[in-house]
Amino acid sequence: MQRLTLALPGNEDLARGIAQACGSEAGRIETRRFPDGESYVRLHGEPADRIVDVICTLAHPDPQFLLLAFAADAARELGAQEVNLIAPYLAYMRQDKRFHDGESVTSRSFARLVSSTFDKLLTVDPHLHRYPTLSAVYTIPTITLHAAPLLADWIANHVEEPLIVGPDEESEQWAGAIASRIGVPHAVLRKTRHGDRSVDIDVPDLSIWRGRTPVLVDDIASSGRTLAVAARKLAEQGMRKPECVVVHALFAEDAWAQLTPLFARITSTDAVPHPSNRIGLASLIADALSSGKTDPRG
Numbered sequence: 001m002q003r004l005t006l007a008l009p010g011n012e013d014l015a016r017g018i019a020q021a022c023g024s025e026a027g028r029i030e031t032r033r034f035p036d037g038e039s040y041v042r043l044h045g046e047p048a049d050r051i052v053d054v055i056c057t058l059a060h061p062d063p064q065f066l067l068l069a070f071a072a073d074a075a076r077e078l079g080a081q082e083v084n085l086i087a088p089y090l091a092y093m094r095q096d097k098r099f100h101d102g103e104s105v106t107s108r109s110f111a112r113l114v115s116s117t118f119d120k121l122l123t124v125d126p127h128l129h130r131y132p133t134l135s136a137v138y139t140i141p142t143i144t145l146h147a148a149p150l151l152a153d154w155i156a157n158h159v160e161e162p163l164i165v166g167p168d169e170e171s172e173q174w175a176g177a178i179a180s181r182i183g184v185p186h187a188v189l190r191k192t193r194h195g196d197r198s199v200d201i202d203v204p205d206l207s208i209w210r211g212r213t214p215v216l217v218d219d220i221a222s223s224g225r226t227l228a229v230a231a232r233k234l235a236e237q238g239m240r241k242p243e244c245v246v247v248h249a250l251f252a253e254d255a256w257a258q259l260t261p262l263f264a265r266i267t268s269t270d271a272v273p274h275p276s277n278r279i280g281l282a283s284l285i286a287d288a289l290s291s292g293k294t295d296p297r298g
């Protein structure tokens with residue numbers, strides 16, 4: 001069946017790349033606000049009898065979600081056979097437990113909303129910490145892609161003598177996979193989080209690797225505190241100025257300005273549009289869509 005790729009505003013570049021790579025028609029979603037603040041949504045493209053892939057990375061999920069729901073409904077009413085959400089960054093994965101009485105476990109609630117709106121979800125390196133797979137919370141078929149091989153190839157081509165460094169235990173999965181793909185050593189630091197913007201990091205003795213360039217790798221840069229504290233701790237050990245490679249470049253508030261002096265260079269995938277984007281995901285996503293394979297349910 002033919003595919004139609006529709007981009008929510010702000011996602012046009014990635015959508016164009018995906019449409020080109022999988023040979024689908026590229027359309028767009030027009031949005032604006034009425035004077036009373038309500039949203040207007042219009043699909044440009046022909047959804048009838050097509051698989052419709054709506055491209056929207058969820059870096060700003062609260063204003064984005066209602067627009068996505070309106071667009072998905074419109075596509076169905078206009079005859080789409082299947083309506084999928086392609087969200088390279090999947091929001092609301094980090095509140096994965098009730099840490100304090102009365103808290104909303106937003107990962108579960110958001111998963112219910114998305115599952116009742118779309119037929120399938122494709123995402124890249126979702127923050128799976130306490131959940132083993134997305135199917136722990138998403139009830140629709142999912143496709144989970146991993147950017148580690150692309151990060152590894154970029155590092156191999158752009159950094160001499162790298163030492164891959166994961167800033168916390170959660171990042172072992174990326175640091176280990178990247179280091180083994182390019183055959184270089186890796187180290188994993190230990191992080192204690194005290195609050196949204198407060199972390200402590202313990203660094204093992206890395207002096208045997210002083211001749212190498214540390215490359216901090218992580219899934220998400222949000223407040224940037226994890227990366228900033230890790231970079232400072234590496235400097236205290238006399239290591240070279242590090243590189244940084246992340247999948248999801250959220251860089252909230254002043255994170256970008258705080259981080260740039262601490263690193264030789266900061267690189268990200270284009271999962272979230274940002275000036276640091278150097279690693280493109282369009283082919284990875286298009287190949288997965290064309291293959292049609294979804295994650296095993298578990």
Ligand SMILES: O=P(O)(O)OC[C@H]1O[C@@H](O)[C@H](O)[C@@H]1O
Pocket residue numbers: 094127167168170196199218219220221222223224225226227
């Ligand atoms: O320290 P910030 O940038 O706010 O948050 C990102 C970090 O918090 C973790 O959940 C992520 O895996 C990443 O290590």
